[in-house]
Amino acid sequence: MPEASRVIPYGVLFLFFLLSTFICTNHACKEADHNSLLSSFDISSSCLNWSSSDCCHWEGIACDADGRVTHVSLPSKWLQGSVSSSLGSLTHLLHLNLSHNLLSGPLEAGLFLSSSHLEILDLSYNHLSGDLPLFLSSSYIQIVDLSNNQFDATIPSSFLQHAWNLSSLNVSKNHFTGQIPSFICLRSSSIRVLDFSNNNFNGSIPLGLGNCSKLEIFRAGFNTLSGTLPSDLYKAQALHEISLPSNQLFGHISDNIVNLTRLTILEIYFNHLSGALPLHIGKLSKLKLMLLHLNNLEGPLPPSLMNCSNLVELNLGFNRLDGNISELSFSKLDQLIKLDLVSNHFSGAIPKSLYSCKYLKAVRLSGNDLEGQIQPEIVSLKYLSFLSLGRNRLTNVTGAIHILMRLESLSTYPSSRLVGTDSPMSPALYIY
Ligand SMILES: *[C@@H]1O[C@H](CO)[C@@H](O)[C@H](O)[C@H]1NC(C)=O
Numbered sequence: 001m002p003e004a005s006r007v008i009p010y011g012v013l014f015l016f017f018l019l020s021t022f023i024c025t026n027h028a029c030k031e032a033d034h035n036s037l038l039s040s041f042d043i044s045s046s047c048l049n050w051s052s053s054d055c056c057h058w059e060g061i062a063c064d065a066d067g068r069v070t071h072v073s074l075p076s077k078w079l080q081g082s083v084s085s086s087l088g089s090l091t092h093l094l095h096l097n098l099s100h101n102l103l104s105g106p107l108e109a110g111l112f113l114s115s116s117h118l119e120i121l122d123l124s125y126n127h128l129s130g131d132l133p134l135f136l137s138s139s140y141i142q143i144v145d146l147s148n149n150q151f152d153a154t155i156p157s158s159f160l161q162h163a164w165n166l167s168s169l170n171v172s173k174n175h176f177t178g179q180i181p182s183f184i185c186l187r188s189s190s191i192r193v194l195d196f197s198n199n200n201f202n203g204s205i206p207l208g209l210g211n212c213s214k215l216e217i218f219r220a221g222f223n224t225l226s227g228t229l230p231s232d233l234y235k236a237q238a239l240h241e242i243s244l245p246s247n248q249l250f251g252h253i254s255d256n257i258v259n260l261t262r263l264t265i266l267e268i269y270f271n272h273l274s275g276a277l278p279l280h281i282g283k284l285s286k287l288k289l290m291l292l293h294l295n296n297l298e299g300p301l302p303p304s305l306m307n308c309s310n311l312v313e314l315n316l317g318f319n320r321l322d323g324n325i326s327e328l329s330f331s332k333l334d335q336l337i338k339l340d341l342v343s344n345h346f347s348g349a350i351p352k353s354l355y356s357c358k359y360l361k362a363v364r365l366s367g368n369d370l371e372g373q374i375q376p377e378i379v380s381l382k383y384l385s386f387l388s389l390g391r392n393r394l395t396n397v398t399g400a401i402h403i404l405m406r407l408e409s410l411s412t413y414p415s416s417r418l419v420g421t422d423s424p425m426s427p428a429l430y431i432y
């Protein structure tokens with residue numbers, strides 16, 4: 001029968017396929033790796049079920065065709081104790097993910113000396129402390145995530161010496177000290193992500209970022225970095241995000257920043273930046289977040305800023321900016337949700353064009369030198385839930401209240417709430 005004779009060969013093939021996948025994946029774990037795993041983890045205190053004899057079948061473990069352990073993936077397993085140096089004997093290890101556990105203590109000096117194939121190292125969300133090993137010996141390493149631990153030493157300049165293929169380094173939320181490692185991109189030109197934020201790094205931002213031709217995200221906020229923004233930062237053309245808030249950076253933002261045309265996030269608030277905003281900043285047409293508040297910026301807003309039509313949040317509060325804002329047209333900023341210009345020296349009337357930014361939820365213009373009246377057109381801001389205009393020279397408060405009562409999303413408060421310190425973003429109205 002033609003039907004059956006077709007079925008049988010397929011069946012045989014299928015059986016053969018099953019058998020061969022079984023053979024290929026069922027290599028018994030090499031004894032050395034078995035023993036390394038067992039001495040690396042305190043199984044009794046974790047929730048690991050490692051009872052079968054073949055370690056290649058244990059939860060979180062994967063092996064290659066020779067029965068050598070290549071993956072140890074044990075996130076969120078209540079693992080305790082130190083990261084055992086026995087892990088370093090897993091010479092074929094590619095991925096090590098021990099994130100979200102209770103591991104503590106320092107990493108031993110020779111820990112990764114034999115892990116020469118390691119590609120991914122994720123030890124984030126543990127309680128690790130102390131020094132880092134001098135070297136990560138693997139030249140294949142791509143991702144290093146040590147974030148959310150208690151490391152409190154410097155990062156040895158040799159640590160990533162062989163990391164030619166590093167694409168992401170995240171050491172955020174630790175207590176690292178000393179300098180941010182310099183020339184990181186001379187060794188690893190494939191770096192896309194650098195996150196040094198929330199540590200105790202000091203000194204200046206090192207030169208060398210200009211060689212980070214693939215760098216997309218650079219974060220080093222909440223440290224005590226000082227000095228100016230390095231000139232070659234503006235050469236890292238792939239940058240999407242520059243995030244350096246809460247440091248002691250000074251100097252101005254160079255006009256060369258307009259070369260970073262992919263920039264969507266620029267946050268350098270709470271520093272000592274001075275000088276004017278770059279004249280042609282409008283060339284950064286992808287900017288969504290521009291947070292430069294709490295600096296010493298001065299001068300008028302460059303008209304080109306009003307060409308950043310993708311801006312969602314613009315915060316320039318607590319600077320020394322000035323100029324007549326009635327001459328600016330906000331009409332292209334139609335994605336804007338938050339506008340904060342508090343405590344500057346802006347003058348003139350609130351431009352009617354601002355009322356065309358129809359998604360605006362929060363506007364804070366208090367503490368300037370604004371004059372004139374609130375126009376009835378403001379009622380088109382139907383999502384507006386925070387408006388603060390106090391400490392200006394606006395007139396016709398009665399008229400303003402009549403207009404603003406028509407804005408439903410703007411909760412009205414007893415008059416005592418109309419004065420005083422306005423803390424942004426909770427629904428409120430402050431016009432005095
Ligand atoms: C542990 O895993 C084995 C199979 O690998 C299974 O037979 C056994 O029931 C499991 N034990 C527990 C407590 O889950």
Ligand SMILES: *[C@@H]1O[C@H](CO)[C@@H](O)[C@H](O)[C@H]1NC(C)=O
Pocket residue numbers: 075097099120121122143145
């Ligand atoms: C490690 O595991 C966690 C939890 O599954 C996961 O979210 C994380 O992306 C993994 N890390 C890496 C670098 O793949």
Ligand SMILES: *[C@@H]1O[C@H](CO)[C@@H](O)[C@H](O)[C@H]1NC(C)=O
Pocket residue numbers: 139140141164165
């Ligand atoms: C780096 O990665 C590329 C492509 O992923 C690979 O061909 C190359 O061998 C790697 N080099 C090293 C030193 O790991």
Ligand SMILES: *[C@@H]1O[C@H](CO)[C@@H](O)[C@H](O)[C@H]1NC(C)=O
Pocket residue numbers: 124125147148170171172173193194195217219
């Ligand atoms: C770095 O890790 C932290 C968590 O530990 C995370 O919040 C942050 O997004 C990571 N950085 C990047 C750039 O992915």
Ligand SMILES: *[C@@H]1O[C@H](CO)[C@@H](O)[C@H](O)[C@H]1NC(C)=O
Pocket residue numbers: 177178202203204
């Ligand atoms: C950075 O901090 C270390 C101590 O944590 C100190 O020895 C060093 O002088 C500081 N460097 C700078 C440039 O402030």
Ligand SMILES: *[C@@H]1O[C@H](CO)[C@@H](O)[C@H](O)[C@H]1NC(C)=O
Pocket residue numbers: 186208209210211232235
């Ligand atoms: C990149 O590094 C090379 C080698 O040190 C150097 O000559 C070059 O100027 C650097 N390029 C940038 C943009 O920093």
Ligand SMILES: *[C@@H]1O[C@H](CO)[C@@H](O)[C@H](O)[C@H]1NC(C)=O
Pocket residue numbers: 234235256259
């Ligand atoms: C910015 O780009 C222009 C044109 O590509 C180039 O001439 C200029 O040198 C660049 N500036 C910086 C700082 O890279």
Ligand SMILES: *[C@@H]1O[C@H](CO)[C@@H](O)[C@H](O)[C@H]1NC(C)=O
Pocket residue numbers: 282303304305307
């Ligand atoms: C804003 O963009 C328009 C259109 O691209 C351009 O003609 C105009 O010169 C820009 N304005 C400023 C001030 O850069």
Ligand SMILES: *[C@@H]1O[C@H](CO)[C@@H](O)[C@H](O)[C@H]1NC(C)=O
Pocket residue numbers: 324326327347348349
């Ligand atoms: C601001 O500009 C407008 C329009 O050019 C003008 O009428 C007004 O007097 C100016 N206000 C101040 C304080 O310069």
Ligand SMILES: *[C@@H]1O[C@H](CO)[C@@H](O)[C@H](O)[C@H]1NC(C)=O
Pocket residue numbers: 373374375376396398399400402403
């Ligand atoms: C005050 O504002 C209201 C509402 O916009 C307006 O009708 C009235 O003419 C204004 N009064 C003065 C003196 O400008």
